[in-house]
Amino acid sequence: MEYVDSVDQIDLVIQNAVKVMEDSKMQVFEICEAARRELESLERELERVLAETGTTIETVDRLERDYRLARIRLTEVSRDFLRYSEKDIKSAYETATNLQLDLMVYREKESYLKKRRGELQVRVRNVERSIERAEAIGSQMNVVLDYLSGDLSQVTRILESSKNRQLIGLKIILAQEEERKRIAREIHDGPAQSLANLVLRTEIAERMLGTQELEVVRGELIELKKQIRNDLGEIRKIIFNLRPMALDDLGLVPTLRKFVQDFEERTSIRTKFDVVGKEKRMSSALEAAMFRLVQEAFGNAYKHAEASLVTLEIVFLEEIIRLTIRDNGVGFHVDVTEARARSHSKFGLIGMKERVELLQGKITFASGVGQGTTVIIEVPNQAELRKELGYNGE
Structure with missing residues (x-):
């Protein structure tokens, strides 16, 4: 029958679509795993840079203190030629000069580390967003595969009677709405994934407290608060769209x-x-x-x-x-x-x-x-x- 041939063609199209979706799903999974590995590498490097930045800041503070004292010493020996010899003056001058050079080097290193820290933090946030998008696409593909993998023969047998079309439509919509209610409850009860990156940023802010950069920490906390508000607004919007x-x-x-x-x-x-x-x-x-x-x-x-x-x-x-x-x-x-x-x-x-x-x-x-x-x-x-x-x- 022509009707059966049409059903077979539809079934073949759906099978091909399922294969394409499964291949695409695997590619998305591989992209997501690569992004996770990159995120772990970035987090390790960021942790190392944070520790080195703290140590460098402490060294700069110490060198600034020593250089200030060395300049005071140089002034003293330069004024009193009777009390201090030429050797003492030369020694004080060399000490001040060496400290000044060391201070310049470590200040440059501090500037580089702070810049590198900022770049790593931006890259970490970007990779986290990429992972979230990849996971969302994977979830959507799972939903599509579930629908495409259904029993087509059962659907075609029901469709033979046109008087049941409205009942079929309502049952399909009912099933969709039940699924939306389930997803809405899950998001409402535990939106852990959408807020996961807040944990890392909180840890970074906690580590930065030891570096005495209070303004940077304050800015990070303001951004955290803003992100939490945005996430809560998005969650409420998703819940309403899924099922009022x-x-x-x-x-x-x-x-x-x-x-x-x-x-x-x-x-x-x-x-x-x-x-x-x-x-x-x-x-x-x-x-x-x-x-x-x-x-x-x-x-x-x-x-x-x-x-x-x-x-x-x-x-x-x-x-x-x-x-x-x-x-x-x-x-x-x-x-x-x-x-x-x-x-x-x-x-x-x-x-x-x-x-x-x-x-x-x-x-x-x-x-x-x-x-x-x-x-x-x-x-x-x-x-x-x-x-x-x-x-x-x-």
Whole structure:
């Protein structure tokens, strides 16, 4: 059958994609390991430079003290010719000269070591960031491989019945949201990797306390505090993007209201949110799907529309839920083909269409150059579907 041949072709494509991903994953792993070895080497050298810098600073302090005393001695013997002989004057002069030369050499060494210390600290931070990026890419590849390695025959058997398309879409979204909740809990409970480099920088600051460079230590501590604040902000943002906690606790409308408020604060784009009809709780998967669609539409308005106002209206009807997102931005030609949409950075619209189709809903776009954009999404609200998914709420 032609249907079976298509499935076999899809399976072959997925197998090739899996092989490419596994090879790429191994290359990323090798890059990450090389970076770790480089980091260990840099940390050893930095530790050696820190120790040598401390010793050199102490030597410079001692030489400055000795040279000051030698100059005082030279002044004394030069003034009193009756008390001191020419030999004493010559000895005092040579001592002062030798100390001055030694002091110049060690000051130069101190300057070089401080410069080298700064370069090593920058390289350590850069390598740490490279390792973090490589680990993040490896984790993303693992997620993709898990999806690609699934049982394709099982999926194709389910897809034979078109009446189950919405149920399949919701179950896929439910599985994705469950995974997001798991990742969100892990990040929330122990974000150790994102803060690991703070340990090294704290140790460096601790070692520098013994060098009497309090201003440098103070600057390092200020940077540490700034980085911790940035990391905490990023963690909170990741947790919200993975799974808004309010979606489970309060439902779709309060979560959308909070999202719209945060969007306005973050982007300085004015927003408006209206609710029409009696609010209803839906299945967790359906609420998550609606939230992601709004998130995608607002993201498109922010990235591409150059809008100063974005509005959201949610209408609860007897059998459907309607979302309307409007912006007053630059707009675009709605009748562009899919290929042109991809080339004009409108690929997010294609993803929204596919997601709405999985929900057996419909999505329409109304736009024109200089006329803003309106996105209307209508999704069925079917009680029997909620029951199939195990949702018993009202």
